[in-house]
Amino acid sequence: MEGYDKHAFEPFAVTVDLAVFTVRAGALQVLLIERGQEPYAGCRALPGGFVLPKESAGTAARRELAEETGLSDVSGLHLEQLRTYSEPDRDPRMRVVSVAYAALLPDAPEPRGGGDAASAHWLPYDGLGPLAFDHERILADARERIGAKLEYTCLATAFCPPEFTLGELQQVYETVWGAVLDRPNFRRKVLATPGFVEPVPGAARLTGGRGKPAALYRAGDATALHPPLLRAAAGSPPPTTSPSPPASSSSSSTPTSSKGSSS
Amino acid sequence: MEGYDKHAFEPFAVTVDLAVFTVRAGALQVLLIERGQEPYAGCRALPGGFVLPKESAGTAARRELAEETGLSDVSGLHLEQLRTYSEPDRDPRMRVVSVAYAALLPDAPEPRGGGDAASAHWLPYDGLGPLAFDHERILADARERIGAKLEYTCLATAFCPPEFTLGELQQVYETVWGAVLDRPNFRRKVLATPGFVEPVPGAARLTGGRGKPAALYRAGDATALHPPLLRAAAGSPPPTTSPSPPASSSSSSTPTSSKGSSS
DNA sequence: TCCTTAATGGTCAGTACGACTATAAATCGC
DNA sequence: GCGATTTATAGTCGTACTGACCATTAAGGA
Numbered sequence: 102m103e104g105y106d107k108h109a110f111e112p113f114a115v116t117v118d119l120a121v122f123t124v125r126a127g128a129l130q131v132l133l134i135e136r137g138q139e140p141y142a143g144c145r146a147l148p149g150g151f152v153l154p155k156e157s158a159g160t161a162a163r164r165e166l167a168e169e170t171g172l173s174d175v176s177g178l179h180l181e182q183l184r185t186y187s188e189p190d191r192d193p194r195m196r197v198v199s200v201a202y203a204a205l206l207p208d209a210p211e212p213r214g215g216g217d218a219a220s221a222h223w224l225p226y227d228g229l230g231p232l233a234f235d236h237e238r239i240l241a242d243a244r245e246r247i248g249a250k251l252e253y254t255c256l257a258t259a260f261c262p263p264e265f266t267l268g269e270l271q272q273v274y275e276t277v278w279g280a281v282l283d284r285p286n287f288r289r290k291v292l293a294t295p296g297f298v299e300p301v302p303g304a305a306r307l308t309g310g311r312g313k314p315a316a317l318y319r320a321g322d323a324t325a326l327h328p329p330l331l332r333a334a335a336g337s338p339p340p341t342t343s344p345s346p347p348a349s350s351s352s353s354s355t356p357t358s359s360k361g362s363s364s
Numbered sequence: 365m366e367g368y369d370k371h372a373f374e375p376f377a378v379t380v381d382l383a384v385f386t387v388r389a390g391a392l393q394v395l396l397i398e399r400g401q402e403p404y405a406g407c408r409a410l411p412g413g414f415v416l417p418k419e420s421a422g423t424a425a426r427r428e429l430a431e432e433t434g435l436s437d438v439s440g441l442h443l444e445q446l447r448t449y450s451e452p453d454r455d456p457r458m459r460v461v462s463v464a465y466a467a468l469l470p471d472a473p474e475p476r477g478g479g480d481a482a483s484a485h486w487l488p489y490d491g492l493g494p495l496a497f498d499h500e501r502i503l504a505d506a507r508e509r510i511g512a513k514l515e516y517t518c519l520a521t522a523f524c525p526p527e528f529t530l531g532e533l534q535q536v537y538e539t540v541w542g543a544v545l546d547r548p549n550f551r552r553k554v555l556a557t558p559g560f561v562e563p564v565p566g567a568a569r570l571t572g573g574r575g576k577p578a579a580l581y582r583a584g585d586a587t588a589l590h591p592p593l594l595r596a597a598a599g600s601p602p603p604t605t606s607p608s609p610p611a612s613s614s615s616s617s618t619p620t621s622s623k624g625s626s627s
Numbered sequence: 628t629c630c631t632t633a634a635t636g637g638t639c640a641g642t643a644c645g646a647c648t649a650t651a652a653a654t655c656g657c
Numbered sequence: 658g659c660g661a662t663t664t665a666t667a668g669t670c671g672t673a674c675t676g677a678c679c680a681t682t683a684a685g686g687a
Contacts, residue, residue: 111417112375115450115461154374154459158450185448185463187378187421196417198378198461200448253516268665286645288666293643312664313652327594328643334590531634549676551635556674575633576683591674 116199117162118149118236119169120183120243122226123209124260124276129226130209131240132169137220140193141233147240148221149199158182162202169221171212179205179259183243191235203243205259248277253329255297258320264301266315267291278332290330296323377460380425381412381499382432383446383506385489386472387523387539392489393472394503395432400483403456404496410503411484412462421445425465432484434475442468442522446506454498466506468522511540516592518560521583527564529578530554541595553593559586 121132133145148169152161159182167175183201191197212221226244231237250256251274258265260273271287274280291297298318384395396408411432415424422445430438446464454460475484489507494500513519514537521528523536534550537543554560561581569577 113378113415113461115376115378152376152450152461155452157452158448158461182447184445185421187415187463189418189420198376198415198421198463200450200461266665283645283647284664285647285666285668290644310664311654311662313666315665329592329594331591331644529634546676546678547633548635548637548678553675569634573633574631574685576635578634594675 111196114195114197115152115158116149116197117152117158117165118147118186118199118201118239119162119165119204120147120201120240121166121170121204121206122243122247122260123206123223124273125209125223127272127276129244129276130223131226131229132212132221133224133229133232134169134222135220136233144233145224145230145236146233147201147236152200158200159202162200162204166202166204169212170206170210172210179256183239183246186235186239188235199239201239201243203247205247205256207260207262244277248332251277252331253326255320255323255326258298261320264317264319266317267298268315270298270318274330280332294323294326294330296321297326374459377458378415378421379412379460379462380415380421380428381410381449381462381464381502382425382428382467383410383464383503384429384433384467384469385506385510385523386469386486387536388472388486390535390539392507392539393486394489394492395475395484396487396492396495397432397485398483399496407496408487408493408499409496410464410499415463421463422465425463425467429465429467432475433469433473435473442519446502446509449498449502451498462502464502464506466510468510468519470523470525507540511595514540515594516589518583518586518589521561524583527580527582529580530561531578533561533581537593543595557586557589557593559584560589 119132123130123132132148134148136142136144136146148165150161150165150168152158156164159180162182163175163180166178166180167173172178181203183203185198185200187198189196191199209223211223226240229237229240232240247256257270257273257277260277261269267288268284270291271282271284274287275282297320299321301317301319382395386393386395395411397411399405399407399409411428413424413428413431415421419427422443425445426438426443429441429443430436435441444466446466448461448463450461452459454462472486474486489503492500492503495503510519520533520536520540523540524532530551531547533554534545534547537550538545560583562584564580564582569579
């Protein structure tokens with residue numbers, strides 16, 4: 102952009118929209134508000150708001166995150182810019198360009214407190230109805246981005262409390278990906294990645310529910326996963342190990358196998 | 365964002381900035397303009413411009429790409445939104461929010477023609493001096509993004525002409541990553557990925573220079589690489605094949621014995 | 628003609644990973 | 658208290674993937 106011609110551009114309103122995720126009760130949940138005014142009155146929407154004159158979009162996003170969740174300290178939460186949505190007609194009232202952010206929360210206190218948060222609630226991602234504006238698209242993009250980043254970053258720990266078990270970490274992957282992972286293999290992979298997690302020294306084992314108590318871990322100092330933890334390719338049948346997959350009824354093809362794994 | 369309060373926001377100027385890359389002469393090159401006016405007069409900058417009233421940012425980016433390169437048809441070129449830069453003081457004159465895009469060009473005709481393109485030129489990425497505004501940062505972000513996407517997408521073919529040799533494709537990887545790859549292994553990997561490249565039927569082999577002529581390939585219809593083509597981890601010494609690492613203290617894993625799990 | 632260069636074809640070992648079995652340590656039902 | 662159940666953890670085995678490396682082919686140049 103060379104010289105600025107004051108007549109060459111239209112002023113835009115700039116907002117941030119937040120896709121705030123958490124994993125609770127084995128489901129991926131999203132923080133949504135219910136709109137009270139037109140357009141889209143009564144419709145669910147992503148929390149967000151205007152970027153103030155002296156703010157960057159990132160600053161505005163973190164401010165909105167604090168306001169909407171009611172949390173006193175959001176400085177440690179993972180907040181990441183997704184992309185910017187700028188279709189001319191995305192808001193019927195005026196020209197609004199929105200910078201979308203994705204945020205990850207460890208656990209999910211029901212939001213309380215000021216501002217728009219009055220109407221903010223956690224809702225499961227699956228089965229959501231239509232959202233206001235282009236928020237459905239933004240939310241879908243956010244989920245895809247988060248899922249992809251689980252593969253090659255240590256982002257999953259951002260969904261976990263400061264100390265967590267490997268089972269909880271695995272649940273994050275399974276929930277976001279919508280897939281079931283093999284527990285011993287997941288464990289082997291995570292522990293083999295230096296800096297992903299580190300054991301809690303005191304080793305107070307968690308004995309909440311049934312079963313053998315699990316060891317506690319903290320997030321390590323690594324940020325990237327090398328090599329990555331790949332989710333299975335979309336339409337790829339599991340690389341058929343056994344030469345005869347559909348072994349009719351119950352005749353176990355190999356002396357050691359016959360777990361009837363894949364549905 | 366609930367109701368709009370006309371006094372709650374400041375109008376912003378919204379621009380697009382373009383990081384346009386090509387691979388030429390074994391070097392990664394970038395399209396830059398030279399600013400004629402203050403601020404940063406005489407300084408190099410990314411091409412870009414205002415988003416017009418009826419445009420989306422993506423539309424503006426493609427329009428600018430055509431204007432700056434002088435190419436008549438930019439519809440087939442890879443253009444991808446990077447992220448948005450919105451620091452309040454990033455432009456000393458006024459509040460400007462810029463949506464950055466990265467574009468990939470197969471070959472690099474020196475730009476000609478109208479508009480700002482008068483001063484647009486290809487320059488090697490390495491050894492660039494300082495750029496105007498925060499464009500240095502934008503360019504670095506763009507390069508990192510492109511490098512990362514080469515790992516798990518088929519993006520590299522966007523740098524190549526419609527028909528290319530595997531050597532040319534490998535050169536793209538080596539140039540963007542700044543690393544040297546083993547040619548037989550690269551070949552094996554690319555050909556083993558379905559849909560990455562497909563041989564040109566006529567199979568007119570390219571016999572330009574010395575050596576055995578290379579077969580020609582076209583980009584396939586795949587977009588993702590499964591599994592990815594990973595570049596070596598940053599600070600990882602190559603996984604010592606030789607049976608005697610630094611045979612000092614740490615006798616690492618013996619096949620059946622301690623797996624060295626806990627720290 | 629011999630040497631150089633570059634593309635292509637192949638081997639081999641180590642690692643990574645999926646599928647699976649086995650054991651340990653807790654709670655629950657009785 | 659005892660076994661069934663549940664969950665965590667340990668380990669095995671075979672295949673696929675990958676890096677390092679060698680061999681062959683087909684061109685150009687001295």
